[in-house]
Amino acid sequence: MRNLSKRISILFIIAIVFIAAFAIKPFEIQAATSLEVSAESAILVDADTGKILYEKNADQLLPPASMTKMMTEYLVLEAINNGEISWETTTQISDYPYSISADPTFSGIGLIQDQNYTVRQLYEGMSIISDNATTIALAELVAGSEAEFVKMMNQKAEEMGLPEYKFVNTTGLSNADLGENYPEGTEPDADNLLSARSAALLAYHLINDYPEVLEFSSKMRSELDGRPLENLNWMLPWEDNNFTQYGYEGVDGLKTGYTDEAGYCFTGTAMQGDRRVITVVMKTSSKGERFLETKKLMEFGFSQFSQAELFxxxxxxxxxxxxxxxxxxxxxxxxxxxxxxxxxxxxxxxxxxxxxxxxxxxxxxxxxxxxxxxxxxxxxxxxxxxxxxxxxxxxxxxxxxxxxxxxxxxxxxxxSNWFMLMMGAIGDFFGNVFGSIASFVTGFFN
Missing domain, CATH: 2.60.410.10 (D-Ala-D-Ala carboxypeptidase, C-terminal domain)
Known part of the structure; x- marks a missing residue:
């Protein structure tokens, strides 16, 4: 009986210690050694070397929704870098982007015609709130028309070596949603298509070639025509209690996306210390899930990998x-x-x-x-x-x-000087001669 009581006491103590271990830090995220991501397709990449740290169905072609705008952002930044336009270049809104902006179906912010907008204003609209009309207006400014800009998008994708892609418009909307405005040279019901691998490679080039993009993607709020612009990225350091569960240290970008066909997508990036990662999740089931699954990827990258000087x-x-x-x-x-x-x-x-x-x-x-x-x-x-x-x-x-x-x-x-070269050449010559003679004599007696 005494032994039984002793065993029960020991088991009780072990149970108390076990419970206490979890009670001390009940909400601490444990470092994962394996990973399960609730997304149709996903990838985690080291932003410095392009090394792939995790992938799931990374080559599957899917509609990227507004993640398409990463290519538009790249080409606009390239035009600025080449001196073709500047941040202060102004343009007005043509009928096509105006119709998109005025349509509540597209969550337009209501641009005004016969008014000058700077490239910076339009870029903020595209980057911060993923606005479609400002995206089209920038494409028209750079290339003259969205159709010509789409050609530039596909050409740049080829230059970057994106393995799987198809660009049919600048925004990520389905061409079917654009009605008669779908870009010339594309199909009226076509969709943009990217794999998670291609989206990550596009983000890699965007961040490394034009790091100033992060100044825009990390900006939580701005305004245009007196109307607020609020970033759609819930992983930024918001003070709103509704978003704090999604926040993650070091997140400063990059691009959300949603359509019925694409589901909820997100290309994210975060920097901690000297390490930066890029993540992509495609076709998750909700706004919140895309950020929670991204959080899993980032936590895996930062907890299971470290930046090391190998040589x-x-x-x-x-x-x-x-x-x-x-x-x-x-x-x-x-x-x-x-x-x-x-x-x-x-x-x-x-x-x-x-x-x-x-x-x-x-x-x-x-x-x-x-x-x-x-x-x-x-x-x-x-x-x-x-x-x-x-x-x-x-x-x-x-x-x-x-x-x-x-x-x-x-x-x-x-x-070596000419004399030494000559002596070397003479030495080589006689060396070859004696070698030939030796071979001849040896062959004669064999």
């Missing part, structure tokens, strides 16, 4: 730190990596990464030698990051892509 600048691969040189004062040159190789890696996997040298074959003679003179810092080839884990590492630019840095000469090798 420092100046690193030399053991046994391959020199390359032979011909016609130089030295017979070999030291080589090293020009810059550090850093990557977001899964925790405890640092030892699974190595580097391999890829020497530029065009710089080598038939004997595998570099030809002097060689200056310190000259590019000799590339150092490629490799991974020895069980699963292949994938990048946005394609399966099998690698992180690379320049492999350079770490010393200077001057060209």
């Amino acid at each position: 420092p600048a100046g690193y030399q691969l053991e046994g391959q730190s020199t390359i032979p040189v011909t016609k130089g004062k030295e017979e070999e040159v030291d080589v090293e990596i020009a810059e550090a190789i850093t990557s977001m890696i899964q925790n405890v996997e640092e030892e699974m990464y190595n580097v391999e040298y890829e020497i530029d074959e065009s710089l080598l003679n038939e004997n595998g030698e570099l030809t002097a003179p060689i200056e310190k810092g000259d590019k000799i080839g590339e150092a490629v990051l490799s991974y020895s884990g069980e699963e292949e590492i994938a990048y946005l630019s394609g399966i099998g892509s690698k992180q690379k840095v320049d492999l350079v000469a770490s010393t200077t090798v001057e060209k």
Whole structure:
């Protein structure tokens, strides 16, 4: 009986400790080691290298709704960067975007005709509240018509290497919703199409090529014509209690989307310390769910991965730190990596990464030698990051892509003077002659 009482006491204490462990921090998010995302398609990417940290049906083509506007945003920023327009360039609203803006079906903000709007004003309308009319007005300003702008969108998608895409308008609406205004050269009932992988690659280019986009996507409020513009991204640091459950540290973009065909979509990005991630969820079931599922992706990325310097600048691969040189004062040159190789890696996997040298074959003679003179810092080839884990590492630019840095000469090798070159040539000549004679004599007695 006494042993039974003792066992019950021990079990009771264990239960109390177990309950207390969860009671201390009942709402703490535990670091996930695996991930289940309630979305038709999803992806998580390191924004620095394009390394894919998680994916689910990432190649499935789906309507992206207003995430389409990321390409419009890119091309407008490109036009500004090229000096074709400026933030203060003004334009007026033509009949087509005016009709969209006046239609409550499209949640238009009510633009005014015969009034000048700056590019900045229109861009805020497009970026902050995902307005369709301001998007069309910008496209018409840049390309003359939405149809011409759509051609630019598809051309840029090809240049970026988006693997799966189809752009038929600038807004993400279905062409069927546009009636007679659907862009010339597209089908009247066509939809824009993107995969999660393509949306992430588009966001990658947008953020890295034009980081100023984040100044707009992180802006929670603005106004146009005296009417408020309120950001549709609930993950920003809102003080409204209705949104606090969706907030996440470091979120500063990027683009929401919704249509009946697309469901609720979101391309998100967040930065914590020196790490930035890009996420995409497509076809979730509600406004809130797209942000909660994005939160899962971001939490997984930041808790399970860390930014690590795998190999420092100046690193030399053991046994391959020199390359032979011909016609130089030295017979070999030291080589090293020009810059550090850093990557977001899964925790405890640092030892699974190595580097391999890829020497530029065009710089080598038939004997595998570099030809002097060689200056310190000259590019000799590339150092490629490799991974020895069980699963292949994938990048946005394609399966099998690698992180690379320049492999350079770490010393200077001057060209030998004419006398030494001549003596070397004479030595080579007689060496070849004696070699030929030796071969002849050896063959004679065999």
